[in-house]
Amino acid sequence: MCSESSNPSELCAHREDAVLSTMQDVPLTVTRILNHGTTIHGSSHVTTWTGGSEPHRRSYREIGERVAQLAHGLRGDLGVTGDERVATLMWNNAEHVEAYYAIPCMGAVLHTLNLRLPVEQLVFIVNHAADRVVIVNGSLLPLLAPLLPHLPTVEHVVVSGPGDRSVLDGVAAQVHDYEELLAGKPTVYDWPELDERSAAAMCYTSGTTGEPKGVVYSHRSIYLHSMQVNMAESMGVTDADTSLVVVPQFHVNAWGLPHAVLMTGVNMLMPDRFLQPGPLAEMIETERPTHAAAVPTIWQGLLAELTAKPRDVSSLTQVTIGGAACPPSLMEAFDSLGMRVCHAWGMTETSPLGTVARPPAHAVGTDAEFGYRLTQGRFPAGVEARLRGPDGEFLPWDGESAGELEVRGPWIAGAYYGGASGEPQRPADKFSEDGWLKTGDVGVIGPDGFLTLTDRAKDVIKSGGEWISSVELENALMAHPEVAEAAVVAVPDEKWGERPLATVVLRDGATADYAALKEFLAGRIARWQLPERWAVVPSVPKTSVGKFDKKVIRRQYADGELQVTELR
C-alpha cells in the first residue's frame, strides 16, 4: 500500500495492492542460527578427536561465547571490517566451527581453503578472493608457509592447535595464536542485522578445467539449506543425533552440516586430521554417532578396517554418501553391518543438497527399494530440475530420456564470483539463458522425480542429435573377460558430428579381436551406439585423483598418436 502521491505522473508500484502481508520481515541469517543453537541447544556439543588421549568436547554454549571472542579478535586486533574475506585452512574441529559463525555473523566472508588443491590453485584462489586473514591449523603450516610469499593480500595468519610454528619465522604477515586472540575478549558480541542476501561464505570449485571458480553463499541460502538438511525427508537429524562429519569443512561447507546442526541441536563428532580407517572405526565405537557423512572412498577403507577388526558400529544407522556414487557392493556390505547408506547428490554450486535417495514409501520393503537407493535420489521442493537434450530441447521425466541436468533454487548458484573488482561471471556453458545452473551431469529422471546420473556432459558423445553414454560403453567393455580397462571418448565424425572411439587395455596374454569385442557389446548396447573406431593402449591416462583423463586421449587421437582400427 502506498500513500497518495502529489504528482499523479509518479506511478506507485504497489498502487493496486489492497492486501499487504502482515508478517514480520525477519532476515534469514547465519546469526539467527548461531543465537538459537548456542542458547536453546546450548548443552549440545562438538567433540573433536585428538588422536590419543580423551577427545575434546565443547558445548554449543561455550562455542557461542568463543564465537563472540573470535569476532572481537578479528575486529579489534586484526581490524577486519565490512565484507573482507577471512580464509580457513583447517581440518574439521571445534575451532573451525567457531570460524564458520564468527566470520559471517560479523558481516565478513568465510573462505574455506581446500587443502587438497594443487598449491598453484591455492595461491590463485587466495589472491582471487583477496583474503586478508588466514586461520590455519598448526599441522597445516608446512603447506601454508611456502605459499605466503605469493599471497600479498594476507596480512594476518592465526594459528590454531599443535604444529611447528617456526616455519613462519620471517614471513611478512603478522602471526597470531588462536587462543591468545580469544583470551580475555567479551563473550558476547553485538552482531549487526545483516541483509539475508549478503555474502556469508565462499568455496571455489576444484577447477578440473580452467581456473577454480568461486561460489558465494548468502546468509539466506545457508539458512534455507540448513532447514532442508533437517527436514525428515533429507537427513532429518535432531538433538537425539550425533553426526560424524567426515566430509571436510573445506568441501562445500561439510555439506552444510555445521550450520544445520546448530539449528536443531544435533551433536557433532569431528575427526580433525584423523581420517584413516582405524581412528574412524575407533571414534564410531566409542562416541557412538547416529549419523555420518562422507565420500565413498572413506567408507571403502572403513569397511576393510571393520572386516579386519570388527567393532561395534551399531549406533550408526544413517550414513549419507555423496561426492560420487556408492558401489552397490559397498552399500550391501554396510547394510549387513546395520549401517544404512543413503545416497545424496550435489555440487559446490548447489550448497550442496540437490537430491537425497530415500526410497519412496511405496517401494520400502519391496524388490524396488534397493534400486531406488542406487539412484542419486529425489529433489526436494527447494530444487527445481529439468533435463535438456543435445540440442537444448527439454526432455520428459520418463526414466529413459537422457539429458543434461539443469537446476534452479534458492541455494543454487546463478553465477561465479568475479573477483574484488569484477562483475559476477555467468559463462554460457555453466548457466542457461534463463539463469538455471547447468550441472554438467547427464542422466535420467523418473516420473516420481528420482534422478539417475550416468555421465559427465563433457564425456558423452553427441551423435546425430542423440547422446551416447561413454560410461555405459566403458562398463560394458570392461565386463569382457579379456579387457582390463576401457575408456571411450568422442571423436569428430563427418556424418554424425561425433562418434565414440573405444580405447582398451587388454589383460596379459590377450590379443585384440575388435570384431569380437564389438559383437560382445552388441548384446548389451543399442547397435547404433557401437564404436566404429578402436585402439588398444598400454594404459588409460589418468588425472592426479585417478580418474580417466579423457582430455589426453582426445589429444592423442587428434595428434595421430593412437593406432586406430576402423570397423564399420
Added chain:
Amino acid sequence: MCSESSNPSELCAHREDAVLSTMQDVPLTVTRILNHGTTIHGSSHVTTWTGGSEPHRRSYREIGERVAQLAHGLRGDLGVTGDERVATLMWNNAEHVEAYYAIPCMGAVLHTLNLRLPVEQLVFIVNHAADRVVIVNGSLLPLLAPLLPHLPTVEHVVVSGPGDRSVLDGVAAQVHDYEELLAGKPTVYDWPELDERSAAAMCYTSGTTGEPKGVVYSHRSIYLHSMQVNMAESMGVTDADTSLVVVPQFHVNAWGLPHAVLMTGVNMLMPDRFLQPGPLAEMIETERPTHAAAVPTIWQGLLAELTAKPRDVSSLTQVTIGGAACPPSLMEAFDSLGMRVCHAWGMTETSPLGTVARPPAHAVGTDAEFGYRLTQGRFPAGVEARLRGPDGEFLPWDGESAGELEVRGPWIAGAYYGGASGEPQRPADKFSEDGWLKTGDVGVIGPDGFLTLTDRAKDVIKSGGEWISSVELENALMAHPEVAEAAVVAVPDEKWGERPLATVVLRDGATADYAALKEFLAGRIARWQLPERWAVVPSVPKTSVGKFDKKVIRRQYADGELQVTELR
C-alpha cells in the same frame, strides 16, 4: 556491486560490497510447493471421508490439474484479478485443498472463513476483507444464505458438494457449481512469478475482545513455515506418512498442514464434516493415518469412543495437540493406546507453529520426559522468544521468572490487516515498540528453551511490580475438598496497584470458612500472593465456549454486586 554513477552525489548503497552472493534469487512461493507436490509427489493423495460409502481419493497429480482448472474458472468466468479476496466457507476436504493453492498461486488472496464464528463476526470479516467470491460447501449453505444480503462485496458464490441449493434462490450474487466451474478448463495454468512477500492467505482471530483482527500470511511465511513443519524436530512427516487433519482448514490454515504435506508428499486424510468420535475412530481404523492434528476436546471425545468400542488405532503414532493444553490424564490414556501425543503451541498470529514439545534427547526414557511433554514445547530456530515482566523488563530463562511471551520470526505477524483502504494496524497491546508480537500468554521458559504457559496476560494480577498467577490460585483453591469451582481476578488496590479477589463456589452443604481456605492456600502458594478479598458465588460466570468470564466477575465487583469479605 554497482556501476560508476555519472553523478557523484548519488550514493550507491552497495559501493563498499566487494563480494556479492552468487546464489540464484528464487522467490519462496506457494506456487513452488504446488509445482513440486503435484509432480514429484504426484502419486500421493488426499482422502476425503464421505460418511457412508467409499472415502473419496484424489492424487496430488489430479489435485494439480484441478487447481489449474479452478484458477481458470476464477480468472476467466468470475474475473478474479490482482490480489482480490476469495473466501472459503468449507470443511476439510480435497476441494478446500484445491482452493488453498489456486487462489494464492494466481496472485489472489485466500480468506478462510471460520464457520464457528458468531454470524455478526462472519459478516464483519467478509466485509472487512471485501471478499468478492465465496466458495462454500453445500452443507454450509444454511449458514451462508441468510448472511448474503449483508455481504455487498460478494458477487459470486461457488457451491461444492451436496446440499440444498434452493436456499440461494433470489440472492443477488451469481451462483456457480464448483464442478461445472472446473469442467473443460485447461489442466495447466501459466502461474505468475510472485514476490515472496506478497499476500497469499488471511485468517481473522476470533476476537474474544473487540472486533476480529486479520492476519495476512505471505508466500514467504507459508513456505518457511512448511519447511519447519517438515523438520524432524517438529512434525517430521514424509511421504511414508498419512496425516489425519482434524484441525479445521479455517483455523490457522489447519496449522499449515495442507501446505506442508505437498512439500514432502505426505498423504492427507480429511474428515470433511464428520468430526464426531465415531466416524473419527472409523477413519483411523480403516485408513490408518500415522499422524493427526487436533485440539484436545476432539481427542477427549475420541478416547471415550475408543473406551466404549475399541478399534485398531495402532497406526497413529504421532498426535499433534494444540489450541489448548492437553490434560496429563488424556496424554497418559493415549500413551497406553500407543498413540503418542505431542504438544504444540501457537496462535493465528504465529502461522501457528511456535513451539513443539518433543522432549530433549537427554530426558527421553527418564522421569523427566513426561514433564517435558506437558510443557508447551521448545522454540525452533525460526521463532525467537523473550519474556517481559509487569514493567516491561526482560526476564531470564530460569524456569521460574514468569512474564508475557513475545515472539519474532519470519512467520510471525507484525501487524493486523487494516482493511482495503487502511494502513496495517499495530495496536500497542499486541505489538511491542520494536515490532515483536505480544502473545498475551504468560509463562516461564527453562534454560533449554522449553516454554510453560500458565495464564493469559489479561488474567494475571499485577501486584507491586510482580505478577500473581490467577490460574495457579484457582487450581490450588479447587484442590480443596469443599470447593467446587474457583475464579480469581485482579481488583484495584490502593497500595499494590492490583490484588487478587477469590470467588469460590462451594460444594453442597459446605460453609464458607475463608480463614481456613487461606490457610490451605498458604501451604501451596507464596504468602504475599494470597488473596485478601473473598466472595462465595453460586456459580462462576462463563463464556459461550465454557471458559471463565472474568470480565463479568470484575464488573460484578466494581458494581458492588458481590458480597466481599476482607481478610488481612
